[in-house]
Amino acid sequence: MTEKVKFKWNGKEIEADKGSNLLKAALDNGIEVAHYCYHAGLSVAGVCRMCMVEQDGVPRPFPACNASCGEGIVVRNDTPKIKSSIEATLSFHLLNHPLDCPVCDQAGECGLQDYYMKHGQYDSQMVDKKVHKDKVQDIGRNVMLDAERCILCSRCTRFTEEVTKTHELGILNRGDHAEITVNEKLKNNYAQNLVDICPVGALTSKDFRFKQRVWFLEEVQTTCIGCETGCSVKVSENKNGAFRVKPSYDHEVNGHWMCDDGRNIYKHVSGALRLFGAQENLNGLFVPVDEFKTHQLAKGKTLKFILSTGLTNQEYEKFFEKIKGKSAQVALYVLPNQGEDFDGLLTRGDKNPNLRGARKAFEDAGYDSSQNALDKLLSSVSSNDAIFVVVPEIIYNEDHFNTLISKVEKAGLKIALTHGETLSTLRAFDFLLPIPTFVEKNGDIINFQNKKRALRSGISYGETSKDVSYYAGWVNL
Amino acid sequence: MSKLEKIEFTAENLARYKEYLTRYDDIESALLPTLHLAQEQFGWLPDHIVKYLAELMGIPEIHIKEVISFYDMLYDTPVGRNIVHVCTNITCSMFGGREIYQGLLKHYETDFLTPTRDGRISIQKMECLGACEIAPCMRLNNDFLGNVDLQTAIHKIDELP
Numbered sequence: 001m002t003e004k005v006k007f008k009w010n011g012k013e014i015e016a017d018k019g020s021n022l023l024k025a026a027l028d029n030g031i032e033v034a035h036y037c038y039h040a041g042l043s044v045a046g047v048c049r050m051c052m053v054e055q056d057g058v059p060r061p062f063p064a065c066n067a068s069c070g071e072g073i074v075v076r077n078d079t080p081k082i083k084s085s086i087e088a089t090l091s092f093h094l095l096n097h098p099l100d101c102p103v104c105d106q107a108g109e110c111g112l113q114d115y116y117m118k119h120g121q122y123d124s125q126m127v128d129k130k131v132h133k134d135k136v137q138d139i140g141r142n143v144m145l146d147a148e149r150c151i152l153c154s155r156c157t158r159f160t161e162e163v164t165k166t167h168e169l170g171i172l173n174r175g176d177h178a179e180i181t182v183n184e185k186l187k188n189n190y191a192q193n194l195v196d197i198c199p200v201g202a203l204t205s206k207d208f209r210f211k212q213r214v215w216f217l218e219e220v221q222t223t224c225i226g227c228e229t230g231c232s233v234k235v236s237e238n239k240n241g242a243f244r245v246k247p248s249y250d251h252e253v254n255g256h257w258m259c260d261d262g263r264n265i266y267k268h269v270s271g272a273l274r275l276f277g278a279q280e281n282l283n284g285l286f287v288p289v290d291e292f293k294t295h296q297l298a299k300g301k302t303l304k305f306i307l308s309t310g311l312t313n314q315e316y317e318k319f320f321e322k323i324k325g326k327s328a329q330v331a332l333y334v335l336p337n338q339g340e341d342f343d344g345l346l347t348r349g350d351k352n353p354n355l356r357g358a359r360k361a362f363e364d365a366g367y368d369s370s371q372n373a374l375d376k377l378l379s380s381v382s383s384n385d386a387i388f389v390v391v392p393e394i395i396y397n398e399d400h401f402n403t404l405i406s407k408v409e410k411a412g413l414k415i416a417l418t419h420g421e422t423l424s425t426l427r428a429f430d431f432l433l434p435i436p437t438f439v440e441k442n443g444d445i446i447n448f449q450n451k452k453r454a455l456r457s458g459i460s461y462g463e464t465s466k467d468v469s470y471y472a473g474w475v476n477l
Numbered sequence: 478m479s480k481l482e483k484i485e486f487t488a489e490n491l492a493r494y495k496e497y498l499t500r501y502d503d504i505e506s507a508l509l510p511t512l513h514l515a516q517e518q519f520g521w522l523p524d525h526i527v528k529y530l531a532e533l534m535g536i537p538e539i540h541i542k543e544v545i546s547f548y549d550m551l552y553d554t555p556v557g558r559n560i561v562h563v564c565t566n567i568t569c570s571m572f573g574g575r576e577i578y579q580g581l582l583k584h585y586e587t588d589f590l591t592p593t594r595d596g597r598i599s600i601q602k603m604e605c606l607g608a609c610e611i612a613p614c615m616r617l618n619n620d621f622l623g624n625v626d627l628q629t630a631i632h633k634i635d636e637l638p
Contacts, residue, residue, distance in 0.1 A: 167537035
C-alpha cells in the first residue's frame with residue numbers, strides 16, 4: 001500500500017499516491033489542465049509547456065507533468081501569471097499551424113481547438129509567413145501524416161520508442177523546420193494508436209479520414225471481439241453506420257492501447273451485406289423469404305447446432321435453456337489459431353473472443369465442446385437433419401471455415417445464422433437467418449484472463465431481435 | 478558508391494571508433510564523433526551508411542537521422558570533396574560575408590551545398606564560425622581564412638585539390 005498524500009490544487013483538496021505524477025493526480029480528480037505532450041501511457045517529455053503551475057514557496061512556474069505529489073503542497077494554475085504563460089505558449093504552438101480545421105478530421109476532438117477557445121489570443125500577432133510542410137504523407141499502416149498541423153509534442157515518437165519499441169518515428173531538422181519523419185514506413189501492428197494519441201490533426205487514420213464528423217458520432221463502450229484478449233474499446237457510430245473503433249482505458253487488460261487488427265472489427269456491422277430478415281438461396285442468389293418457410297421445413301427434422309465462440313455468456317445460457325431436455329445435437333466451432341500465440345503486447349493468436357465462456361456453458365449444460373464432438377456431429381450428418389451453423393463474426397482463416405461448410409453439405413436443410421452474407425461460400429446454405437452483431441447485444445464475454453468483459457448494444461443496423469436462442473426454440477416442434 | 482558494395486569502416490577508423498567508445502559512459506555520446514569519422518571516410522551520410530552505423534552501434538536508425546538532420550556539418554545529401562563554409566552571421570555580414578557567399582555561388586555556378594560539376598567543392602553558408610576578429614571569415618575544410626574578399630576567396634578555393 002503506497003503512502004497517500006493530500007495537497008491543494010486551485011484550493012481543492014486532492015488525495016494521491018506520494019510521489020505520483022502531479023498532472024495525472026489533477027486529471028484523475030476531474031480538474032481540467034491544458035496539456036499536449038503528457039500521456040499517462042508514455043514517459044514524461046515536458047515539451048509542450050501547457051500544464052504550467054505555480055506552487056507556494058517555489059519562485060517560478062513549472063510544468064505539472066514533471067512534478068510529483070507531495071504532502072501539503074499548494075498548487076495553482078488559475079493565477080494571472082499562469083494564464084498569460086499558457087496564452088503565450090499556445091500562440092507559439094499555433095505559429096505555423098495551418099488552421100485548416102474545416103477540412104481536418106481531428107476537428108471536434110482537437111487539443112488545439114479546445115485550448116484555443118479557452119486560452120487563445122484570437123488576434124494574430126504574426127507578421128512572417130507560416131512555414132509550410134508536406135500535408136499528405138502516407139507513413140504506412142493506414143496512418144496519414146500532415147506535418148504542418150504537428151505541434152511536435154513527441155507523443156508519437158515516444159510511442160514507437162517505448163510501447164512498440166520499433167523506432168520508426170523521429171523528429172528531423174531543427175527549429176521551425178523540425179518535423180515528424182518516418183524511417184521507411186511504420187511496420188508495427190499498433191500504429192493506429194498514434195492517431196489516437198496525436199492531440200492535433202497531424203496523424204489521421206486513412207480508414208476514418210473524411211468519412212464522418214466526430215460530433216455526429218456516438219460512442220458505444222464495448223469489448224473487442226478480434227481475439228481472446230478482449231480489449232475495452234469504444235465503437236463510434238451513428239445512424240449511417242459504424243465508423244471506427246478506439247481503445248478505452250482498461251487497467252487490467254489493454255491499458256491505453258489496442259492493435260490494428262482490432263480496428264477493423266466494426267466493418268461488418270453496418271453495410272450492404274447485413275441481413276434484414278431471413279433469406280433463401282435460389283440457385284446461388286439469396287432472396288428475402290418469410291422465416292416461417294424455414295420454420296416449416298425444419299419441422300420433423302433432427303436439429304443440429306454448431307455454435308461459434310463469439311456469443312455472449314447470456315446467449316449460451318438462454319440457448320441451452322431452450323433446448324434443455326430436447327433432442328438436439330450441439331457442437332462448438334473453434335476458430336483456428338492465427339499467427340504467433342502472443343505478440344508481447346496485446347494481440348493473441350487465439351482468435352476466439354469467448355471460448356472460455358462457451359466451454360463453461362457447454363459443460364454446465366452437459367454438452368461436449370471438444371473438437372471430437374464437432375467431428376462426431378459432422379460425420380453423422382444425414383438428409384434427415386436440419387443443421388444450424390452460427391457463422392463467426394470475424395473470420396481470419398476462411399479456408400478453415402469453408403472445410404466446415406463442405407462437411408455439412410449432406411444435411412437436408414442447411415441454415416446459416418449470420419449477421420450478413422459475409423462469405424461467398426455461404427451459398428452452400430439453403431437459408432440465412434439473421435443474428436445480432438457484437439455492438440447490437442448486451443452481455444458478457446470471458447477474456448484470456450478469465451475476466452468478464454461486457455458487450456454493450458448501440459444502434460441496430462439489421463434484424464437484431466432474434467438471437468441464437470430464438471432459433472433454438474424450433475427444436476422438437 | 479553502389480549500395481551493393483559492402484560499407485564498413487577501414488581498420489584504422491574502426492580502431493578510432495573503438496577509442497571513442499572508451500571516452501564516454503554511454504554509446505549515444507560516441508555518436509557525434511563517430512558520425513564525423515564516417516563522414517571523413519565516406520564523404521556524406523546516405524541511408525545505407527546510417528544503417529551500417531545503426532547496426533554497429535546498436536542505435537535506432539531514426540535516432541542517427543535525427544542527429545544528422547540537426548547538425549549543419551553532417552550531410553545527408555552528397556557534397557563535394559572540399560567544403561567551403563562562408564560565415565554570414567552579423568559581424569561577417571557587416572564586413573560583406575553575404576556578398577562573398579553570393580559571389581562564390583555565382584562564380585562556381587552552384588547552389589547551397591550543391592557540389593560543383595567536377596565534384597570538387599560545396600559551398601555552405603554558416604552561422605557564426607567563432608572568428609569575428611578576422612571578419613569576414615571562411616573555412617576551407619578545416620582551415621580558417623580571415624579578412625577575405627571575393628577575389629582572394631576564389632583564388633584560395635582554386636588551390637584546393
